Amino acid sequence: MSFLIKHFGGINAIFxxxxxxxxxxxxxxxxxxxxxxxxxxxxxxxxxxxQQPNQHIITLEHEIYPSILKTIPDPPPVLFIKGDPLxxxxxxxAMVGSRRPSPGGLKVAMELAAALSRCxxxxxxxxxxxxDGACHRGALSVTGKTVAVLGCGLxxxxxxxxxxxxxxxxxxGALISEFPPDTAPLAGYFPRRNRIISGISQGVCVIEAxxxxxxxxxxxxxxxxxxxxxxxxxxxxxxxxRGCHYLIQQGAKLVTCVEDILSELKHGSNQxxxxxxxxxxxxLDSHCHQLLQCVGFESTPMDLLVQRSGFxxxxxxxxxxxxxxxxxxxxxxxxxxxxx
Numbered sequence: 001m002s003f004l005i006k007h008f009g010g011i012n013a014i015f016x017x018x019x020x021x022x023x024x025x026x027x028x029x030x031x032x033x034x035x036x037x038x039x040x041x042x043x044x045x046x047x048x049x050x051q052q053p054n055q056h057i058i059t060l061e062h063e064i065y066p067s068i069l070k071t072i073p074d075p076p077p078v079l080f081i082k083g084d085p086l087x088x089x090x091x092x093x094a095m096v097g098s099r100r101p102s103p104g105g106l107k108v109a110m111e112l113a114a115a116l117s118r119c120x121x122x123x124x125x126x127x128x129x130x131x132d133g134a135c136h137r138g139a140l141s142v143t144g145k146t147v148a149v150l151g152c153g154l155x156x157x158x159x160x161x162x163x164x165x166x167x168x169x170x171x172x173g174a175l176i177s178e179f180p181p182d183t184a185p186l187a188g189y190f191p192r193r194n195r196i197i198s199g200i201s202q203g204v205c206v207i208e209a210x211x212x213x214x215x216x217x218x219x220x221x222x223x224x225x226x227x228x229x230x231x232x233x234x235x236x237x238x239x240x241x242r243g244c245h246y247l248i249q250q251g252a253k254l255v256t257c258v259e260d261i262l263s264e265l266k267h268g269s270n271q272x273x274x275x276x277x278x279x280x281x282x283x284l285d286s287h288c289h290q291l292l293q294c295v296g297f298e299s300t301p302m303d304l305l306v307q308r309s310g311f312x313x314x315x316x317x318x319x320x321x322x323x324x325x326x327x328x329x330x331x332x333x334x335x336x337x338x339x340x
Contacts, residue, residue: 042180046180046181049080049155049181054082054083054084054170055080055081055082055154056080056081056082056085057078057079057080057081058078058079058081058085059077059078059079060075060076060077060078064085064086064088064089065079066088066089066200067089068199068200068201068202069088069196069199069200071199071225072195072199072225073224073225074195075199076178076196077178078178079176079177079178080153080154080176080177080178080179080180080181081154081174081175081176082154082170082174082175082176083169083170083171083172083173083174083175084145084173084174085174087122087145087147087173087174088147088174088176088200090122090145091120091121091122091202091265092121092122092123092124092147092200092201092202093116093121093122093123093124093201093202093203093204093205093261093265094124094125094197094198094200094201094203094204094205094218094222095109095112095113095116095123095124095125095131095132095135095204095205095207096125096126096131096132096135096197096204096205096206096207096209096214096215096218097109097130097131097132097206097207097208097209097213097215098130098131098207098208098209098210098213098215098240099128099129099130099131099132100129100130100240101130101131101134101207101208101240102208102234102238102240102297102298102299102332102337103299103330103332103337104234104297104298104337104338104339105130105131105207105208105234105240106130106131106134107330107339108207108208108232109131109134109135109138109207109208110134110135110137110138110141111138112135112138112205112207112232112255112258113134113135113136113137113138113139113144113146114138114139114141114142114144115258116139116258116261116262117138117139117142117144117145117146118142118144119258119262121265122139122144122145122146122147122173123135123136123138123139123144123145123146123147124146124147124148124149124197124200124201125146125147125148125149125197126148126149126150126151126190126193126194126197127148127149127150127157127158127159127162127165127166127169127175128159129159129161129162130208131207131208131215132148133162133165135207136148136165136169137165139172139173140168140169140172143172144172145172145173146169146172146173147169147173147174147175147176147200148166148169148173148174148175148176149176149177149193149196149197149200150175150176150177150179150185150193151177151179151185151186151189151190151192151193152177152179152183152184152185152186152189153177153179153180153181153182153183153184154175154176154177154181155181155182156182156183156184156185158185176196177193178192178193178196190214191214191217194214194217194218194221195221195225197218198218198219198221198222198225198227199221199225199227201222201227202227202228202265203222203227203228203229203230203261203264203265204218204219204222204227204228204229204230205230205231205232205255205261206218206219206229206230206231206232206243206244206247206252207231207232207244208232208234208238208240208241208244209240209241209243209244210239210240210242210243211242211243211246212243213243215243216243216246216247219231219247219252228253228264228265229247229251229252229253230252230253230254230255230260230261230264231244231245231247231248231252231253231254231255232244232254232255232256233245233248233254233255233256234297235296235297235298237298238298282326282327284322284323284326284328287311287315287319288319288322288323288328290309291305291309291311291316291319291320291323292323292328292329292338294308294309295323295329295336295337295338296337296338297337297338298337299332299333299334299335299336299337300335300336300337300338301334301335302316302317302320302335302336304335305320305335305336320336323336324336327339327340328340
């Protein structure tokens, strides 16, 4: 459709074009018939949808259609929006990653998104489980704005577990989709929506992604669209960071603090590190300090802590509680992971 708009000079011109010109553009007879005889019932239902509070439909020719999105090779001709459409024209950073991240990955995603939001960036992601959801929540936690690009219609929430989060985003940003409101979340739609996530943003930051992650597709699309690509490094033992390390090897900007992103985007100069410099940890006794050295930044099982430290299970249990209460570690499925 974007090709047709460019070829004929506008949406109205497409509907006014003769069959010969449409056929010359490669359109099949069935598609031409649908242009000649559009589904009046479908059009009416979508217009009624757009008349509901906080719901909008904008076309590629609309004055508030995001100008940055128009620059990609295949911009969506229509955007369905729940929330504030004007937020789409503000500077955005896309943040994406694994649906099954480590506890440390979730912490980085939330805190990095919150810090970037404080600096005035809109945080854009895909509402998926894992890193996506953490980034949306990070922005919301500091009353920032966030945008979720869906791979289904806006009358549906996918995943369903994020229904409350989606409602919060509507009140503090926007949900957007190129698909009509009742479109089901089919697998093939999600790679397609990734071009919008990257295209509407100034850059894409990947936090924890395996080599087969869809986040790498988003990063590749960002490069094609001349956007910046960022990646947060992690443990070489964690398979969920191999995609990030691959991106860094290919030239993505390595991210350890907000300034690494802001300096590339030329957006402000407020520096914020993943571990705030004003954090004053409680001084540990020698036993707790020794035990802390045995805890990894990925989830470390209790039996491994006993093995590494040489302490008894009772001692490890007692001192891990002390470490957790003082903010050095956090419990996670299967054990503990280190925070400091």
